[in-house]
Structure formats: structure tokens, C-alpha cells
Amino acid sequence: KNEVEQSPQNLTAQEGEFITINCSYSVGISALHWLQQHPGGGIVSLFMLSSGKKKHGRLIATINIQEKHSSLHITASHPRDSAVYICAFVSDQGAQKLVFGQGTRLTINP
């Protein structure tokens, strides 16, 4: 079993829809990251969370440490939001390295 699972693997929606991507992990963590990867492109760090909720523009990330679960929400989705969204965590065992989920491929149709 992977230490981090994302759902759904693929998501297609219409412009304007509210999007939720989920991430569950099975180990203790010190931080969780949400990353965005465009096709053929680099990786952009969207959020780093250790508790609670963060908001940046139309993006919202939440984390529940007790339930080992995080969500990424996109409000008023737009075709330019189409990308792969990846959650990744840093273990609380001292290893300073990211462990990645498989990613969620999001496609927003106009």
C-alpha cells in the first residue's frame, strides 16, 4: 500500500465548477505540500501545510492531522487550472525528503 493515496486519479469538469482533490496518508508527517505540474513543464509549490487551512486566490488547502487527510479545492475553475496536482509529505521521522502521491490529472473544459 502506498504511503500516500490521491483521489480521484483523473477529473474532468466544466469551467466554473468547484473542484476537490483528496489526499490520504498513512504515516506521521511534519508537513504536507500541494504541487502543480503542467504538461511538459516544471513543478510549482502551491501550499505547504502542517495544520488547518490555507487560501491563495481561488485555491484552498485543508489538512486534518488526526484523520491523516488533506484536500485541495479550486473555486470557479478555469481551463488554465488544467494540470496534474500532486500531494507530498515530509515524514516526522527526520528524513527531509518529500514522499509523493501519484497525482490527480485535472482537465477543465470551457
Added chain:
Amino acid sequence: NAGVMQNPRHLVRRRGQEARLRCSPMKGHSHVYWYRQLPEEGLKFMVYLQKENIIDESGMPKERFSAEFPKEGPSILRIQQVVRGDSAAYFCASSRDRDWQPQHFGDGTRLSIL
């Protein structure tokens, strides 16, 4: 991504050749991480370095792969005697210090083995 510079963006090598991938961290960052993304797979940690030190190489293949981060100059990921299975995107990230700082990623090097 402008801060972390990786080059080349694309690298083509024939089987048996050597590949050298370079990563210049963001200004003021002394911690460098290399990750590999195989085709249709997720990202996997390879190695974590500080200046002149390898801190964690638990994700590095035991043979043919090596990494360094010298006192001066970029971090280098070196793959000797490349094979088709080495074809992947290799990403570098950097952070200011150890304590789970946000990691800033480069645009990656796409390595293709003919």
C-alpha cells in the same frame, strides 16, 4: 520556478554514454534535492545534499548514479553507462535550511536514451 535553474532542459544520450544534469539552487539555499519522474509514474526521491555533503541517498540506484554539491558551483547528478530505463524527467529542488522549508523546484531535465 525562476529561482532553481536546471540545465539542460532536454538531454539525449545513447546507451552506454554518460549523462550530467546540473542544478543551481535558489540564492541563499544550501540544501538540494533530486527527484526522478519515470514515464507515467509519480515523483520519487533520489538524493538530498548540502554543500559538500550527501545527507540522504536512500533513493539513489546503487550503481551508475552519483550526485555531488561542491562548495562552488551547481549540484551535479551523474548517470554513467545510461540505459533505456534511465529515460525520465529529473527534477531538482532547493530549500534554505533543513527544517521542512518549502522546497522550490526547477523546471526539470528530460533525459531521453536512444
